[in-house]
Amino acid sequence: MLKGHVFKYGANVDTDAIIPARYLNVSDPYELARHCMEDIDLDFIKKAKPGDVIVATSNFGCGSSREHAPIAIKASGISAVIAKSFARIFFRNAINIGLPLLESPEAVEGTDAGDELEIDLASGTIKNLTKGKTFKAAAYPEFMSGIIKAGGLIEYTRERLKKNIGAKTTKVA
Amino acid sequence: MNLAEKILAAHAGKDHVAPGEFISAKVDVVLANDITAPIAIREFQKLGQDKVFDPKKIVLVPDHFVPNKDIASAEQAKILREFARAQGVNYFECGQMGIEHVILHEKGLVIPGDLVVGADSHTCTYGALGAFATGMGSTDIAVAMATGDVWMKVPPTIKFVYSGKLPKYVGGKDLILYTIGQIGVDGALYAAMEFSGEAIDNLSMSGRFTMANMAIEAGGKAGLFFADKKAVDYARNRSKRSPVVFEADADAAYQAIHEYDVSRLEPQVALPHLPSNVKPVSQVGQVFIDQVVIGSCTNGRFEDLQVAASILKGKKVNSNLRCIIIPGSQQVYLEALRAGYIEAFIEAGCAVSTPTCGPCLGGHMGILAAGEKCLATTNRNFIGRMGSPRSEVYLAGPAVAAASAVAGKIVSPES
Numbered sequence: 001m002l003k004g005h006v007f008k009y010g011a012n013v014d015t016d017a018i019i020p021a022r023y024l025n026v027s028d029p030y031e032l033a034r035h036c037m038e039d040i041d042l043d044f045i046k047k048a049k050p051g052d053v054i055v056a057t058s059n060f061g062c063g064s065s066r067e068h069a070p071i072a073i074k075a076s077g078i079s080a081v082i083a084k085s086f087a088r089i090f091f092r093n094a095i096n097i098g099l100p101l102l103e104s105p106e107a108v109e110g111t112d113a114g115d116e117l118e119i120d121l122a123s124g125t126i127k128n129l130t131k132g133k134t135f136k137a138a139a140y141p142e143f144m145s146g147i148i149k150a151g152g153l154i155e156y157t158r159e160r161l162k163k164n165i166g167a168k169t170t171k172v173a
Numbered sequence: 174m175n176l177a178e179k180i181l182a183a184h185a186g187k188d189h190v191a192p193g194e195f196i197s198a199k200v201d202v203v204l205a206n207d208i209t210a211p212i213a214i215r216e217f218q219k220l221g222q223d224k225v226f227d228p229k230k231i232v233l234v235p236d237h238f239v240p241n242k243d244i245a246s247a248e249q250a251k252i253l254r255e256f257a258r259a260q261g262v263n264y265f266e267c268g269q270m271g272i273e274h275v276i277l278h279e280k281g282l283v284i285p286g287d288l289v290v291g292a293d294s295h296t297c298t299y300g301a302l303g304a305f306a307t308g309m310g311s312t313d314i315a316v317a318m319a320t321g322d323v324w325m326k327v328p329p330t331i332k333f334v335y336s337g338k339l340p341k342y343v344g345g346k347d348l349i350l351y352t353i354g355q356i357g358v359d360g361a362l363y364a365a366m367e368f369s370g371e372a373i374d375n376l377s378m379s380g381r382f383t384m385a386n387m388a389i390e391a392g393g394k395a396g397l398f399f400a401d402k403k404a405v406d407y408a409r410n411r412s413k414r415s416p417v418v419f420e421a422d423a424d425a426a427y428q429a430i431h432e433y434d435v436s437r438l439e440p441q442v443a444l445p446h447l448p449s450n451v452k453p454v455s456q457v458g459q460v461f462i463d464q465v466v467i468g469s470c471t472n473g474r475f476e477d478l479q480v481a482a483s484i485l486k487g488k489k490v491n492s493n494l495r496c497i498i499i500p501g502s503q504q505v506y507l508e509a510l511r512a513g514y515i516e517a518f519i520e521a522g523c524a525v526s527t528p529t530c531g532p533c534l535g536g537h538m539g540i541l542a543a544g545e546k547c548l549a550t551t552n553r554n555f556i557g558r559m560g561s562p563r564s565e566v567y568l569a570g571p572a573v574a575a576a577s578a579v580a581g582k583i584v585s586p587e588s
Contacts, residue, residue, distance in 0.1 A: 016534075016555045016558050017555065021558075024208045025238055025242070025243060062359065066208065067310035096310060141195065143324065161222065
């Protein structure tokens with residue numbers, strides 16, 4: 001069960017806003033987290049506590065493919081991101097590194113900055129403890145649940161490679 | 174099946190695929206750069222596999238912060254270099270390198286029919302060749318480097334048909350900006366964009382690369398063109414591999430079809446702070462600018478410099494701004510030099526740089542101060558994209574950029 005307070009943002013929060021490119025000369029997660037969201041919200045990194053949740057409207061994470069974006073969010077203590085929709089590459093990256101994302105337009109509409117949320121990832125249930133409301137997130141496709149269950153794409157692939165030694169190296173045509 | 178479905182089905186070893194279906198597909202090219210490769214290499218090493226699946230199919234290009242701008246970026250480039258040498262993959266050192274999405278097709282590493290994945294969102298550029306090319310993150314690329322395959326959800330496709338003949342000074346950049354202005358930055362979210370019509374048939378490869386490049390700016394997974402004779406000839410002149418040409422079926426299904434008559438299209442400009450905030454240049458109003466950047470994976474090709482040179486030759490850059498021109502590759506640089514464009518740029522008062530992504534992402538070589546405005550031929554104008562969060566970026570094609578560099582404000586090349 002995840003529990004934390006909400007940071008709320010609007011539409012099209014891009015990866016340059018999540019982690020500006022001027023900080024991409026390093027790849028250490030905690031170094032990146034120090035600058036997370038700073039161009040649109042200077043307070044974010046001062047106030048974010050472990051378990052807190054980002055809630056945004058549509059197309060969250062649009063722009064570049066930098067995995068530094070979900071890495072910075074995760075390392076800043078954020079336990080999950082809830083949005084009406086996510087940009088495609090950001091979605092993949094977050095799932096691959098184990099940052100939970102939930103798609104729920106109702107939860108976004110029914111949540112304000114500072115509200116306290118409790119999230120059960122297994123059932124996709126989002127409880128707004130401040131407002132006393134409960135929302136449901138869209139279920140993950142089965143294939144993606146496999147990656148999430150394994151703890152990310154690397155762990156998922158390690159298991160796959162172990163099981164199928166023969167497929168370890170693909171023959172060069 | 175449409176174009177995207179045909180290419181994906183072939184790489185998944187299936188006769189048929191449909192939107193929404195999860196597939197595992199074999200890749201032809203795996204790409205990463207100096208920002209994304211260090212993380213991909215770190216994740217690759219966790220997989221416990223010593224060697225990449227096929228070094229010939231992996232391309233590493235240090236281009237974002239190269240020539241290295243500081244110690245930290247030099248350390249990142251070093252990780253890339255050492256991994257590339259140890260694994261024997263395709264690697265382009267500073268001096269041979271260019272912007273990844275300018276050199277891969279230029280060097281014949283991507284051809285029609287390929288499936289390309291890259292840890293860079295503008296990997297979609299190669300759709301111009303009739304390849305399915307899409308951006309992913311570093312972890313996806315780590316797995317692709319190890320296994321040679323990727324998981325993918327087959328996207329729905331939106332078809333765009335452009336009729337009419339393009340007016341002078343209107344090119345691929347204007348078509349794609351206009352399109353993003355029409356559908357929005359998430360107008361093609363998760364979808365493939367398929368570009369066709371008379372204006373596309375007549376468009377140069379350079380213009381097609383520019384359009385495919387910005388498919389991601391509409392949220393698209395890929396921006397695809399049918400590989401006509403122009404595309405096939407382009408690849409044949411550069412690669413020993415044989416192009417595979419896929420064509421959409423006449424009864425192929427599309428999520429939507431948009432038709433635009435572009436015979437009277439004006440040059441387009443995207444205003445801050447979204448690539449969809451697009452107006453025809455005549456409606457932009459008085460915008461005085463501090464900097465012009467001509468270059469990037471969007472508009473750093475020979476033809477772009479040709480357009481810029483045709484306007485800048487014999488003129489002077491306005492004394493209130495600086496104009497930075499960055500050829501996208503060493504090859505482009507050399508051809509522009511031989512054609513006399515570099516001389517024309519320098520005589521006009523432009524700064525000309527070695528290839529780099531540099532200013533486009535606010536890395537180096539042209540960072541903006543608070544309150545400054547820049548007109549760039551790049552692809553994104555998000556808040557803080559090119560420097561200070563209080564600076565502004567306007568996007569346009571090379572003709573508007575060159576004319577504006579002379580005028581000191583955003584103007585039509587016709588003026």
